[in-house]
Amino acid sequence: MATIRKRGTKWQCIVRREGRTASKSFERRADAMKWGSAVEAQADAIGGGLPKPASKQADALQLTLADALRRLTNEMPGERWRLEALARSKLARSQIEALTAKDVSTWRDVRLQDAKPSTVVRELSLMQTAIDRVLGDSGSDANPVRHAKRPRSKEQRDRRLTEDEWRRLLQAADECLNPYVKPLLVLARETAMRRGELLSMGWKHVDFDACMVFLPRTKNGHSRLVPLSPTAVEVLRALPNTEARVLPLSANSVSLPH
Template identity: 25%
Template sequence: MSKRMKTKYPGVYYRDSQRVGGPGKEKVYYIVFKKDGKMIEEKVGRQYIDDLSPAKAARIRSERIEGKRLSRKEIKEQEEAKKAAEAGKYTIEKLWQEYKLNRPSGKSLKIDQGRYEKYIEPVFGRKEPQEIIKLDVDRVRIKLLKKLSPQTVKHILNLFTWIINYGTKNNLCHGISFHIQKPSVNNEKTEDLTPAELERLLKAIEEDENIEVGNMMKMALYTGMRRGEMFKLQWRNVNLDTGFILLKDPKGGPDQKIPINDIAKDLLNSIVRTKSPYVFPGRHGGMRTTLGVAGRRIRKNAGLPDDFRPMHGLRHVYASMLASSGKVDMYVLQKLMTHKSPKMTQRYAHLRDEALKDGAGQIDDIFKQASEKDKIIKIK
């Protein structure tokens, strides 16, 4: 190492060194000063690569003495301390990663992954829960409601709430000091079909080229099964001998059995089995993930409203027909629909009431007919 040389500025020195990034030599500048009773020597930079001169080095020395500038060592220590603090911080992004690991994988997690990445992470990902204020969440809710349905926005805000609650329950972070308001949702859309519409639908199904989708639509109408339940239905879970279908994880709940009526049994017997384990296989025999355009095409050809859902709507039609028959009580209907609570089945109660009223009204006809034949004794 070369000898340290003085400059004309007090406390500023240099050493000659091999130039970095070029031929020849360059000066490496050092400053010496006293701080907190200690003599300190610091390297402040190089002549060319740092564009440093004795005058600039002297200015840095003055700022260091006055406490206006941190040394390279102090800057490095601060950066390391900041990294350590950030490593211990549980931001929404870090909480999401933890929360995700403790959730079962599947379709619902994939959907939530998309919701998080698109709507939550860009706004709140870098923040800790205690840094989030109510106004931030309100603004996001209002903005989302301009382009998304209330139900979708509710799903997004529910996920946001679950992530924060996971952190607080596991003592990873402080919670928020306010309630996250979710949009009110009227989700009791209950499709039904008139006899004429039902006739047109069955005709459109029979005439459509996509036999598999047609069979799925008929299965929804005959059994009330959900679309997702049919997508993952395997032959090993269909027992035509006992007359029951085992539904695996229906809507995330425990496995349940539903009976196979005669018309559904005939449909299942008509399906040509392949090497695929699935009753309604998708591409290459794997699990189906979509109906494609066939469902919408059949709906259009049947002349049904554009908002009629080809699969879920038929599930409602199945339930409505049973309820309006007057022969199925609400408890049995709940079990057939695999509803988790009676409240979900209550949307069909008015149809049951109408059937009961119609049934009670039959007594009018009986007495009228009897009166005409003089078979009734008049009571005074």
């Protein structure tokens, strides 16, 4: 039997048959029920299983979660090691179409035994983004990670470096063999951009006239504009514009001691 539930201002209908899932959202509950009945009738007519979805989404549903996570590494190089670790998990062996919110919740509960809530929330967000990317906008409602409850995190990180700490950090950066480390630190402080956003920032998205940088894809999956302070503009103008990325560094080169 079809499942009808309220999601925001819309009604979502979900039909599951023989390991396959079909879902669609409607403005009215009656329309969702009508669609669900039609899909179930069609399934009964062809022997009980749901008809295969459109080719692009069908191909996506056949992928495993590991496939989706590894595809995301090209878009989020700063999260490469975390994505690879998630791709090696038992949960990631499952095909996306067979994955359920219960499976994700079970993984979450086990993971919480070894990791902080904030870490688990971050990993769930990566899984959700990975599946959203391969399903596309039309299939995001079928993403099981979206329906798994996030653990509450009481960790707060609102401490800023003192001026003395900042001065000593820059002195240490001056001694670093990698010439991009100090510019990265200054840009991080001036823009509040995440490490992954800084490492993926491209010259084609830097607008010196408007003092803005465009981020086409951020951690939460949306694009945004980041204003550049005079100091940030000065740092960017001093960098060599010889590669596609502003800061051609790997995530490890930023994380590991130099």
